[in-house]
Amino acid sequence: MMRRLHAMLYRNRWLFSRRVLQILIILAFAVELPEGGYFAQGNLSSSVWFGIGLTDPYIWLQSLLAGAPLGKSALIGMLIVAGVYALFGGRIYCSWVCPINLLTDLSYWIRQKLNIKNNFTLSKDIRVSILALSLILSLIGGTLAWEAVNPITMLQRELMWSSRAGMLVLASIFLFDIFVTRRGWCSHLCPVGAFYSVLGHYGKLRVKATTAGACNGCSACIKVCPEPHVLAPVVAKKADYVTNGDCTRCGACLDQCASGALSMSLNLKKATTFKGIPVISQD
Numbered sequence: 001m002m003r004r005l006h007a008m009l010y011r012n013r014w015l016f017s018r019r020v021l022q023i024l025i026i027l028a029f030a031v032e033l034p035e036g037g038y039f040a041q042g043n044l045s046s047s048v049w050f051g052i053g054l055t056d057p058y059i060w061l062q063s064l065l066a067g068a069p070l071g072k073s074a075l076i077g078m079l080i081v082a083g084v085y086a087l088f089g090g091r092i093y094c095s096w097v098c099p100i101n102l103l104t105d106l107s108y109w110i111r112q113k114l115n116i117k118n119n120f121t122l123s124k125d126i127r128v129s130i131l132a133l134s135l136i137l138s139l140i141g142g143t144l145a146w147e148a149v150n151p152i153t154m155l156q157r158e159l160m161w162s163s164r165a166g167m168l169v170l171a172s173i174f175l176f177d178i179f180v181t182r183r184g185w186c187s188h189l190c191p192v193g194a195f196y197s198v199l200g201h202y203g204k205l206r207v208k209a210t211t212a213g214a215c216n217g218c219s220a221c222i223k224v225c226p227e228p229h230v231l232a233p234v235v236a237k238k239a240d241y242v243t244n245g246d247c248t249r250c251g252a253c254l255d256q257c258a259s260g261a262l263s264m265s266l267n268l269k270k271a272t273t274f275k276g277i278p279v280i281s282q283d
Helices: 002-011 013-030 057-066 072-088 092-096 100-113 125-141 151-160 164-179 184-189 191-199 220-224 252-256
Strands: 040-042 046-049 052-055 205-209 262-266 271-274 277-280
Touching: 002 013, 013 040, 013 092, 013 100, 013 252, 052 057, 052 072, 057 072, 057 125, 057 191, 072 092, 072 191, 092 191, 100 151, 100 164, 100 184, 125 184, 125 191, 151 164, 164 184, 184 191, 220 252, 252 262
Parallel strands: none
Antiparallel strands: 040 046, 046 052, 205 262, 271 277
């Protein structure tokens, strides 16, 4: 029994690791300590962890455009968060931190179990347009435009206090991802993902093709990847590394790859190009 459990956890080690981190982050805000207080105060937009203030760069940028007074502590907190995500890269926030990922992954799992094939086509440019619109509205309206409807904040409020408005938004995202389109919210609509895709475009934590295992062409990694296009150059052997900023670093491809043809590591080598496709220099 224990051996089977260990094998199952190993086969899904990236998924298990993400879930543990996501749940711990939620508990840090929600569970009160015996001596009073919480591990973390605030929310994912602006929080204090063990006396260190952290500010979401997207929220900070909206605040700046809205003309809100921003102190030195907010700037330092923003630079810390931005630096971490820029270093690791891609949309690592989306798969390892964002609580909405728990909801959309559940939607995807149900969609697979129900064998739902219909997939309404949506352009990924929509989320970029929403990102641009939120920044423009923040500038014009003098307010944090996206934060007013941010489902990430709504989910945290639901977990702590509950509200009908928040529940309606979250239920809409949940059902939208099941019945309308695959990974509809995270891949096509969420401006937070679009923002971190830009911020982490040159990040150094990358999925790569290994020399230890040979790809057998099963395409299992493509099928489970939330953003399948990011893996295409590696699977086609046109690139050694995934360099697209849309990669969430979720590790789903690694869990699924039975041949060990893929791995993920932090690589600080300079990126070059191969047939017009960014790869990592081996010099």
